[in-house]
Amino acid sequence: MSDLATYNFAYLDEQTKRMIRRAILKAIAIPGYQVPFASREMPMPYGWGTGGVQVTAAVIGPEDTLKVIDQGADDTTNAVSIRAFFQKVANVAVTTKMREATVIQTRHRIPEETLTEGQVLVYQVPIPEPLRFLEPRETETRKMHALEEYGLMHVKLYEDIARNGHIATTYAYPVKVEGRYVMDPSPIPKFDNPKMHMSEALQLFGAGREKRIYAIPPHTKVVSLDFEDHPFEVQKFAKPCALCGAHGVYLDEVILDDKGGRMFVCSDTDFCEERREAGHVGELGVANKEAAE
Amino acid sequence: MSELPLLKVHELSKFYGGRIGCRNVSFDLWPGEVLAIVGESGSGKTTLLNCLSTRLTADVGSVEYHMRDGQYRNLATMPEAERRFLMRTDWGFVHQNPADGLRMTVSAGANVGERLMAVGERHYGRIRETAGDWLGRVEIGLDRMDDQPRAFSGGMRQRLQIARNLVTSPRLVFMDEPTGGLDVSVQARLLDLIRGLVQDLGLAVIVVTHDLAVARLLSHRMMVMKDGHVIEHGLTDRVLDDPREPYTQLLVSSILQV
Amino acid sequence: MATPLVVSEVAKSFTMHLRGGTLLPVIQDVNFSVKAGECAVLGGPSGAGKSSILKMLFGNYSVDSGQILVNHEGRVIDLATADPRTVIQVRRNTIGYVSQFLRVVPRVSALDIVAEPLTARGTSIEAARARAEELLSALNLPRELWLLPPATFSGGEQQRVNIARGFITDHPILLLDEPTASLDAKNREVVIGMIEEKKKAGVALLGIFHDEDVRERVADRIIDVSGFSARKAA
Ligand SMILES: Nc1ncnc2c1ncn2[C@@H]1O[C@H](COP(=O)(O)OP(=O)(O)OP(=O)(O)O)[C@@H](O)[C@H]1O
Ligand SMILES: Nc1ncnc2c1ncn2[C@@H]1O[C@H](COP(=O)(O)OP(=O)(O)OP(=O)(O)O)[C@@H](O)[C@H]1O
Numbered sequence: 001m002s003d004l005a006t007y008n009f010a011y012l013d014e015q016t017k018r019m020i021r022r023a024i025l026k027a028i029a030i031p032g033y034q035v036p037f038a039s040r041e042m043p044m045p046y047g048w049g050t051g052g053v054q055v056t057a058a059v060i061g062p063e064d065t066l067k068v069i070d071q072g073a074d075d076t077t078n079a080v081s082i083r084a085f086f087q088k089v090a091n092v093a094v095t096t097k098m099r100e101a102t103v104i105q106t107r108h109r110i111p112e113e114t115l116t117e118g119q120v121l122v123y124q125v126p127i128p129e130p131l132r133f134l135e136p137r138e139t140e141t142r143k144m145h146a147l148e149e150y151g152l153m154h155v156k157l158y159e160d161i162a163r164n165g166h167i168a169t170t171y172a173y174p175v176k177v178e179g180r181y182v183m184d185p186s187p188i189p190k191f192d193n194p195k196m197h198m199s200e201a202l203q204l205f206g207a208g209r210e211k212r213i214y215a216i217p218p219h220t221k222v223v224s225l226d227f228e229d230h231p232f233e234v235q236k237f238a239k240p241c242a243l244c245g246a247h248g249v250y251l252d253e254v255i256l257d258d259k260g261g262r263m264f265v266c267s268d269t270d271f272c273e274e275r276r277e278a279g280h281v282g283e284l285g286v287a288n289k290e291a292a293e
Numbered sequence: 294m295s296e297l298p299l300l301k302v303h304e305l306s307k308f309y310g311g312r313i314g315c316r317n318v319s320f321d322l323w324p325g326e327v328l329a330i331v332g333e334s335g336s337g338k339t340t341l342l343n344c345l346s347t348r349l350t351a352d353v354g355s356v357e358y359h360m361r362d363g364q365y366r367n368l369a370t371m372p373e374a375e376r377r378f379l380m381r382t383d384w385g386f387v388h389q390n391p392a393d394g395l396r397m398t399v400s401a402g403a404n405v406g407e408r409l410m411a412v413g414e415r416h417y418g419r420i421r422e423t424a425g426d427w428l429g430r431v432e433i434g435l436d437r438m439d440d441q442p443r444a445f446s447g448g449m450r451q452r453l454q455i456a457r458n459l460v461t462s463p464r465l466v467f468m469d470e471p472t473g474g475l476d477v478s479v480q481a482r483l484l485d486l487i488r489g490l491v492q493d494l495g496l497a498v499i500v501v502t503h504d505l506a507v508a509r510l511l512s513h514r515m516m517v518m519k520d521g522h523v524i525e526h527g528l529t530d531r532v533l534d535d536p537r538e539p540y541t542q543l544l545v546s547s548i549l550q551v
Numbered sequence: 552m553a554t555p556l557v558v559s560e561v562a563k564s565f566t567m568h569l570r571g572g573t574l575l576p577v578i579q580d581v582n583f584s585v586k587a588g589e590c591a592v593l594g595g596p597s598g599a600g601k602s603s604i605l606k607m608l609f610g611n612y613s614v615d616s617g618q619i620l621v622n623h624e625g626r627v628i629d630l631a632t633a634d635p636r637t638v639i640q641v642r643r644n645t646i647g648y649v650s651q652f653l654r655v656v657p658r659v660s661a662l663d664i665v666a667e668p669l670t671a672r673g674t675s676i677e678a679a680r681a682r683a684e685e686l687l688s689a690l691n692l693p694r695e696l697w698l699l700p701p702a703t704f705s706g707g708e709q710q711r712v713n714i715a716r717g718f719i720t721d722h723p724i725l726l727l728d729e730p731t732a733s734l735d736a737k738n739r740e741v742v743i744g745m746i747e748e749k750k751k752a753g754v755a756l757l758g759i760f761h762d763e764d765v766r767e768r769v770a771d772r773i774i775d776v777s778g779f780s781a782r783k784a785a
C-alpha cells in the first residue's frame with residue numbers, strides 16, 4: 001500500500017476540507033476579499049501551487065473531471081504532477097479538454113475558450129496582496145482594503161507610465177471586483193483580465209504560503225485599473241497563431257533555430273490542438289508537420 | 294482671519310502608564326495661525342502633537358475640528374475612514390525624518406501625486422502637471438521628478454515631504470521638528486520656504502520644535518511645555534522677549550539670540 | 552474722533568527667576584494719551600522704562616496691571632488683556648512699530664521686508680514693492696542693496712530698512728524707538744520729514760529720541776517717564 005493511499009479522499013482530512021470550504025464560502029460572499037485560512041503542508045513545495053491544490057482538494061468530488069494547466073499547457077512538469085496527484089488521492093477523472101473539465105486548476109493563464117456555468121477555475125497564487133509592492137505592512141494593507149483606500153494602486157500604475165511612457169505591467173494586473181475590493185488576479189497576462197469579467201464560472205484563488213483564499217463568483221464585475229488618459233489595454237499580437245491561425249488569442253514565442261528563426265503559437269495548447277483537429281491551419285502549421293515527419 | 298477656530302482643544306491628557314505624556318492642554322487654533330510648541334526633550338511635545346493629529350488616542354479631553362461643511366466634529370469619535378480621509382486631504386503631517394513621511398521607493402512625482410490619486414484623480418497628465426507645479430514650489434527641479442527620494446539630500450527630501458502634504462490644499466498642517474537633523478544653511482532655506490508657503494496658502498500650522506529661532510521665525514503664538522504641562526502660552530515675541538515663567542526664562546537665556 | 556491711544560494706570564515689573572526671583576519694578580501708574588496728528592515723545596534717563604512702555608503698547612511685553620486702550624477699527628481694545636490673535640490684528644491694521652534694531656529674516660530681500668506689512672493687508676506684491684521702492688529711495692538706500700537680505704547691511708542701512716517698513720502702511724498709531732539713532736544728518740532729515748507727513752495725515756505718533764535736535768523738531772509734547780518710576784516709590 002502506498003503512502004498516499006492511507007490518506008482521506010483528495011488527501012486532506014474532512015475537517016481540514018470543511019475549514020477550507022468555510023473560507024471559500026466567505027470569499028464567495030465577499031468578492032475579491034482575501035480570507036485567511038489555516039494552510040496545510042502539502043506533499044509538494046510551495047512554488048508548486050499548494051494554495052490552489054488545497055482549494056481544489058476542498059471542492060473536488062468523485063464525479064468531477066479535472067484539468068490542470070500551467071502557462072496554458074497541460075504537459076509541463078507542474079501540471080502533470082498535480083494531475084497525477086489528484087488521480088492518485090481522489091481517483092477522479094482527468095482531462096486536457098477544457099469542455100470536459102468541471103474543475104480547472106491553473107497557473108498563469110485563463111483558457112481561451114469562454115468558461116461556462118458549473119465550471120470552477122482554481123488559480124494558484126504566489127502573492128495575494130496587490131498593495132504589497134508599495135506597502136509592506138500587513139496591518140496597513142488590511143486597513144486600506146477595509147477603508148477602500150486604493151490610491152496606492154494607482155501610484156504603482158503612475159510609476160509604470162512615468163518610467164515607460166505607458167502602463168507596462170503585463171502580468172498580475174490589478175482589478176477592482178464588483179466595485180469594491182482591489183484584487184491581484186495572480187500572474188496571468190493582463191490579456192486574460194477581461195475574461196474574469198462577468199464570467200459564468202466560479203473563480204477561486206488559493207495562496208498557500210500566504211494562507212489566503214479569495215474568489216470571484218459567477219457574473220461578477222471585474223474591472224482593470226487604469227487612468228483616463230492611459231486606459232487599460234490588452235496585449236495585441238501582430239500575427240495569428242502560426243500553427244492554427246487563431247486571431248485574438250494569447251501567443252507564446254517559440255524559438256525555431258539558433259539563427260533567429262521563431263514563431264508565435266497559442267499558449268493554450270488544448271485550444272490550439274482542437275482547432276488544428278478541426279482543420280484550421282496557420283502559416284507554419286503544415287510546413288512544420290512535414291518537417292517533423 | 295475667519296470668525297471660528299479651526300481646532301478646539303479641551304483639557305487633553307495622555308498618560309503612558311503612570312507617566313505623564315501631556316496633561317490638561319486646552320487651546321483654540323484659528324485658520325491661518327501658526328502655533329509653535331516648544332520645550333525640552335521629553336516635555337511631551339510629540340505626545341501632544343500626536344494626540345491632536347489623532348495619531349495617538351488621548352486618555353482625557355477632546356479635540357474638535359471645524360469641518361469644511363461648517364460643523365465641529367469630535368475627532369476621537371469620528372469613524373476611522375472619515376478621519377483617515379481628513380488626514381490625507383484637509384490635513385498634512387510633516388515628520389522630522391522624511392523617510393517616515395515619504396515613500397522612499399517611488400518617484401518624487403508619485404510621492405506628490407499619491408494624495409491626488411487617493412482622492413480619486415484618475416488623469417495621469419493632470420496628476421503629473423500638478424505634481425510638477427508643487428515640486429517647483431518647493432524648489433525641486435522638474436528633472437528630478439522621476440527620481441526616487443532615496444537619491445535626494447536631506448533638505449530635498451524634507452521639501453518633497455512638504456509638497457506631498459500640501460498638494461491637496463490642506464487647511465491644517467502638523468510638523469514635528471521639520472528642520473531637525475538638517476545642517477544650518479539647509480535649515481535656513483527650508484524655514485524660509487515653509488514661512489512663504491504658510492503665508493501664501495494661509496495654512497494653520499502646529500509646529501513642534503526645540504529651536505526657539507524656528508518658533509520665532511514661523512509662529513504667531515507659542516506654547517512652552519514642561520513635564521507634560523503647558524506652562525506658558527502667548528504671542529511668540531511676547532513669550533520670547535518677556536518670558537514670565539522661571540523655566541521659560543531659563544530656556545530663553547540658554548540660547549544666544551533669537 | 553476718539554483718542555487713538557489711552558494709557559491708564561499701567562504698571563510693569565520683571566521677576567528675574569534666574570537671579571533668585573529678584574523683583575525688578577520698572578514703572579507704575581503710567582497715565583497718558585496720544586491724539587491723532589500728534590507726536591508725543593517719551594523722555595527720561597536710560598533705564599527709566601521708555602522702551603518697555605513702547606513694547607507693552609505693541610503687545611511685545613506683558614502688562615502687570617492697568618489698561619492700554621486702542622481704537623482699533625472703530626472698537627476700543629484693551630491691549631493689556633487682549634488675546635494674541637487680537638494683538639496680531641491690531642498690529643496688522645492699527646499700531647505700527649519701528650524697533651531700535653531690524654530683525655532680519657533669512658533669504659528675504661530688503662525690498663520684500665519693507666513691502667511685507669502691505670502684502671499682509673492684501674495689497675498686491677507689485678504695488679507693495681513699488682511703494683517700498685519709493686521709501687527706500689527717499690531714505691537713500693543704495694539701489695544695489697534692495698534685492699539683498701539685510702543681514703550683511705551696516706547698522707544705518709538696516710535701520711533705514713526698518714524705518715521704511717514701519718512707515719509703509721497707514722496705521723493710525725505709530726511707535727518709534729530711536730529711529731534716527733544710527734543715521735547720518737542727511738537721512739535724519741528725511742526721517743524728520745516723514746514724521747511730519749505722518750502727523751499731517753493724522754497719525755498718532757509716540758516716540759523715543761535721544762538726539763535732542765530731532766526731539767525738538769518733532770515733539771509736540773514730552774512725557775517724562777521718570778515721573779512713573781516704580782523704584783523711588785518702592
Ligand atoms: N510610547 C511611550 N511609552 C511610554 N512613555 C512614552 C512613550 N512616548 C513618550 N513617552 C514619554 O512621554 C514623555 C513625553 O515624550 P514626548 O515624545 O512627547 O517628548 P518630546 O517633548 O517630543 O521630546 P523630544 O524633544 O525629545 O522629541 C517622555 O517622558 C517620554 O519618555
Ligand atoms: N525683557 C526684560 N527683562 C528684564 N528686564 C528688562 C527687560 N526689558 C527691560 N528690562 C529692564 O527694565 C528697565 C527699563 O528698561 P527700558 O529698556 O524700558 O529702558 P529705557 O528707558 O528704554 O532705556 P534706554 O534709554 O537705555 O533705552 C531696565 O532696568 C531694564 O533692564
Ligand SMILES: [Mg+2]
Nearest residue numbers: 338339340469
Ligand atoms: Mg518629540
Ligand SMILES: [Mg+2]
Nearest residue numbers: 601602603759
Ligand atoms: Mg530704550
Ligand SMILES: [Zn+2]
Nearest residue numbers: 241244266272
Ligand atoms: Zn494555435
